[in-house]
Amino acid sequence: MSILSISASSSSSLLPSSKCCSSFLTPPTHTNSNLFLPIVKSKKKKPVGVTMSIEAGIGVMATKLGMMSFFEPNGKVVPVTVVGFKEGNIVTQVKTEATDGYDAVQVGYRRVRDRKLTKPEMGHIQKAGSIPLRHLQEFRLQSVDGFEPNQKLSFDELFNEGDIVDVSGTTIGKGFQGGIKRHNFKRGQMTHGSKSHRALGSIGAGTTPGRVYKGKKMPGRMGGTKTKIRKLKIVKIDKDLNVVMIKGALPGKPGNLLRIAPAKIVGKNIPKS
Numbered sequence: 001m002s003i004l005s006i007s008a009s010s011s012s013s014l015l016p017s018s019k020c021c022s023s024f025l026t027p028p029t030h031t032n033s034n035l036f037l038p039i040v041k042s043k044k045k046k047p048v049g050v051t052m053s054i055e056a057g058i059g060v061m062a063t064k065l066g067m068m069s070f071f072e073p074n075g076k077v078v079p080v081t082v083v084g085f086k087e088g089n090i091v092t093q094v095k096t097e098a099t100d101g102y103d104a105v106q107v108g109y110r111r112v113r114d115r116k117l118t119k120p121e122m123g124h125i126q127k128a129g130s131i132p133l134r135h136l137q138e139f140r141l142q143s144v145d146g147f148e149p150n151q152k153l154s155f156d157e158l159f160n161e162g163d164i165v166d167v168s169g170t171t172i173g174k175g176f177q178g179g180i181k182r183h184n185f186k187r188g189q190m191t192h193g194s195k196s197h198r199a200l201g202s203i204g205a206g207t208t209p210g211r212v213y214k215g216k217k218m219p220g221r222m223g224g225t226k227t228k229i230r231k232l233k234i235v236k237i238d239k240d241l242n243v244v245m246i247k248g249a250l251p252g253k254p255g256n257l258l259r260i261a262p263a264k265i266v267g268k269n270i271p272k273s
Helices: 003-014 018-025 119-128 179-183
Strands: 060-071 077-084 088-095 104-111 133-140 164-170 175-177 220-222 226-238 243-247 257-262
Touching: 060 088, 060 104, 060 243, 077 226, 088 119, 088 133, 133 257, 179 220
Parallel strands: none
Antiparallel strands: 060 077, 060 257, 077 243, 088 104, 104 133, 164 226, 164 257, 175 220, 226 243
């Protein structure tokens, strides 16, 4: 036997069998071809449609006039906010499940000149047969039966004295403020060599996590945001002066636009779901 034949036989003995080699060289056959693709977490799709919360009933828009003290018949002094009404609170559109996908009533408030509105806005208002109105807001209801375009909404017909309402509006803007005024932080020492009086102080560790957590209470713009004050009592309705007195403070300063709606009580006037 030659050296070449010996080397060939020895090399062939060192190689794995064809059955064993096929298991390494032949890619596995899987029914699912997506196993070799990179795993990507799918984001949850947001629900399509309107996610606006349902109101307990139709409401109106009003104008904040100021605050005063009101004496109840028993002599108790109650701080109230006086709310007035300008021309408006007219139904400009009735939305239904069949046409818009949800039931809602659109209300317009505060009459303005024609030139103050754009042509699309004027066309929308004229379609309802209403006067030019500055503000348009929707009240999503469980049922819109009984409402029609150009219908006048009166506060004394919708609410009574003693009713509980939710009032929303834009708060007074305070501008850029520090942590003490914005978040009620405590100040540092004013004596004994302290150099940190109204400073924010430490905002986190250095090495770990090496950054500032999101949502950290820090100086920034304060106020000027939309807020809602819930469950306020109607103390007095004056039809002669066309004003309403609501117990407590309301957002914004005099002249601010307010949205008044019946207070939502889960399980009583709105469903639990």
